[in-house]
Structures are given as structure tokens and as C-alpha cells.
Amino acid sequence: MNNTSCPLCGQSNSCEAERSDAVSDCWCFHLPIPAELRSRIPDAHRGACICQNCVQQYWNNKE
Known part of the structure; x- marks a missing residue:
């Protein structure tokens, strides 16, 4: 798994903070x-x- 994958589901985490050009x-x-x-x-x-x-x-399940 790399920094662009969610550690829980494996899909893209779409993290803009981790991108060098963010x-x-x-x-x-x-x-x-x-x-x-x-x-x-x-x-x-x-x-x-x-x-x-x-x-x-997570938040939807808490409601």
C-alpha cells in the first residue's frame, strides 16, 4: 500500500496535502x-x- 491508498479500504484517499504540487x-x-x-x-x-x-x-453510521 502507498500514500495514495486508504489504509482501511485500499481505494484512493484523494489526499491533496500529500501531493507535492498541492x-x-x-x-x-x-x-x-x-x-x-x-x-x-x-x-x-x-x-x-x-x-x-x-x-x-463512519459518521453516517454514527447518526
Whole structure:
């Protein structure tokens, strides 16, 4: 798995903050990523960005 893949689902994480040519804004700056969800990242992939879909599904299931 690389930095462009979500460590939870394997899909693209669409992280703009990790791109060298990024404008310095990313969707993750505007949507809270809960510690509970971050704790599900396997140790080998700690620090990898979770995708917006996984974060949104987490919040939808909390409602």
C-alpha cells in the first residue's frame, strides 16, 4: 500500500496535502477524522490518510 491508498479500504484517499504540487488544502481539513477510525489503521500503515468515503461512512453510521 502507498500514500495514495486508504489504509482501511485500499481505494484512493484523494489526499491533496500529500501531493507535492498541492495547493495546501484537502478535504480532510474540513471533516473531522475520529480517533476511533484512526485506531483501525494497521500499524504498518500508521500515518497514512484515510479516504473521505471511509470517514463519511463512519459518521453516517454514527447518526
